[in-house]
Amino acid sequence: MPTNVDWIEELATSGLAGRALRQAAMEKLDELPGYDWSGIYLLKGDHLHLDAYVGAETDHTVIPVGVGVCGTAVAERANQVIDDVRELSNYLSCSVHTRSEIVVLIEREGEILGQIDIDGHEVGRFTAEDEAMLTRLAQLLAARWTEAS
Ligand code: SME
Secondary structure, eight states, rough: OOOOOOOHHHHHSSSSOHHHHHHHHHHHTTTTTOOOOEEEEEETEEEEEEEESSSSSSSSEETTTTTHHHHHHHHHHEEESOEEEEEEOSSSSSOTOEEEEEEEEEEEEEEEEEEEEEEESSSOOOOHHHHHHHHHHHHHHHHOOOOOO
């Protein structure tokens, strides 16, 4: 699906930073078709901590590195694009409706600050185009990073 990134450039000129920027970005992502849960996890030590998000409440507010799709992204230092989570053994379910998931790392000068995590109800919803868009967003979030607002 062609992905328009103008809204990211608009966010960049908004003056927002830190958590306020991350929350605004998640609200924008939530408007995209098939983005059914959009959130940010912060990496603190060897755990990921849920930060800004839009979507249903999740039990997975703290995730150890190496566990689930989110923890695997950090352990392997690699974005994750999952077509069908039902095929994974190492998966933490946030919703019975979730089929696809994408995790894009937020990095600054070689340090992993956190990640953007999106769930979709459609199988194979996320493509390289989504990854490219979320990578651009991750760069903006990293440039305006503070853990608080
Ligand atoms: N599914 C993720 C957990 C986070 S929820 O999707 C919000 C995982 O397997 O790590």
